Amino acid sequence: MGKTTFKFGELEVNRLGYGAMQLTGNGVFGEVEDRENAITVLREAVANGVNFIDTAEAYGPKFNESLIADALSPFQKDLFIATKGGFDRPGPNNWVPNGAPDKIKQDIEGSLQRLKVDSIDLWQLHRIDPNVDVAKTLAPVAEAVKEGKIKNVGLSEVTIDQIKQVQDILPVVSVQNLYNLGNRQWESVLDFTAEQGLAFIPWFPLASGPHKLADKIQAIAEKHKATTAQIALAWLLKRSSNILLIPGTKSVEHLKENLKAAEIELTEEEFESLAN
Template sequence: MTTVTKQTHTFRLGQHEINRLGYGAMQLTGPGVFGDAPDRGKAKKVLQEAVAAGVNFIDTADAYGPHTNESLIAEALHPYKKGLIIATKGGFNRPGPGQWIPNGTPAFIRENIDGSLKRLKVDTIDLWQLHRFDPNVPVEETLGPVVDAIKAGKIRHVGLSEVDVPQIERAEKVVPIVSVQNLYNLGNRKWEKVVDYTTRQGLAFIPWYPLASGPESMAGKISSIAKHHRATTAQVALAWLLKRSPNILLIPGTSSVEHLHENMQAANITLTDEEFDELSK
């Protein structure tokens, strides 16, 4: 594991300067990430408040709803503020609540891309991410329509999700990769090697489920550090990620304006090296 002593607040993704504390829109859906947001007006307010608070990177997916999340973002924010990046994903069938079935067939990926463009009301998707490698379809075939979409100006940058280093290297033989989105947080560090790899390669690392603060055994030290910074446990969990590596972009999600502002305050917390090491044990 590597640490950084100087904490930066932005990361350059292609030609875009991204504020490292972004917003993940997945929670603005129904139970099991299925169906529309229960309170659409409130959900739109959260998105608008996020942008007003300085968020310029919002993460969504064709599969959230499915489709409803992208449409909600367009309804709330289009025409988009200059510099606002909407990242989306494709590659999952959603037959029902809580059901996620990888589908990497070229026809499905092509449909995902064109559908996202229409729902988000954009001519070009700034960052399109492959949700998962489909074990039944070679990734070279899955990425074929993505390459075509880049050539057609429909996609600017490409990212991957839940991948190991060999998978990243395999995909990069087909198309340049700028980001990786894997499960990673203070309590779940399965993908340490991927974080370090992306840091070395200059790729963005986007942890999903970033607010998890670890097992109960860590509660005491987290509480002590949080108290010192007059912060919440969740804010400390986010601050740890920001210090972990300078290429980490955070996308904490919430359906509450109050919780949104609480999360945003994490950018103002800089853990000391000693605090970081204590939490990293």
């Protein structure tokens, strides 16, 4: 698998991180049902070496960031918290891009308060709003960077052209697109980020895709005495050294199982057989 960490400036993060989206109510809406358990999961993640945690203003909305602060604040020095802004949440499973500058400014200020930090490690634009000029959307982000309220900026669900367009406005360090063994529509974006030295953070990393693939994964999993989820994660880690993984779970047992994926070394042959 090669290198197990990725560098954001001076800070090295473990490539197997944790995505906190599941620590919310149904439809990623409202407060998580069992808050005590959610706090335990977050603390266990950090205790087991996770130092990259991904959240968003839209998770809950707002509840998820506050939960992370309650569980882990004051954050230890090497803990890297990534959040996002730019979505309205009218109800469960309902996501409406909103790139209005006022909304973005509000999201940034709110995230700082809820996470109880003076500066956000990584702020990601959740989506580019097709109805707002992206330069206008990013104006408050650039301002926050200048004021030291945001250390790094990332994008989500973007094309190569959109990344380049944003790079003309301000530096970008990461891209978070849908990507997993079964869905590789963003292959070219992944390769572009690797060339540029940007982190690529696949969301929904555990979808194992079509049934045909599931059988192949199963066979390899049995050989490694691993679960299919572990093989799906190990494949992503081997796919490119700029990939950071953020599998989410509400269970400490699953969390530990996911983290073990970093120990699995797939052979070239195994990797290729899953890639084809």
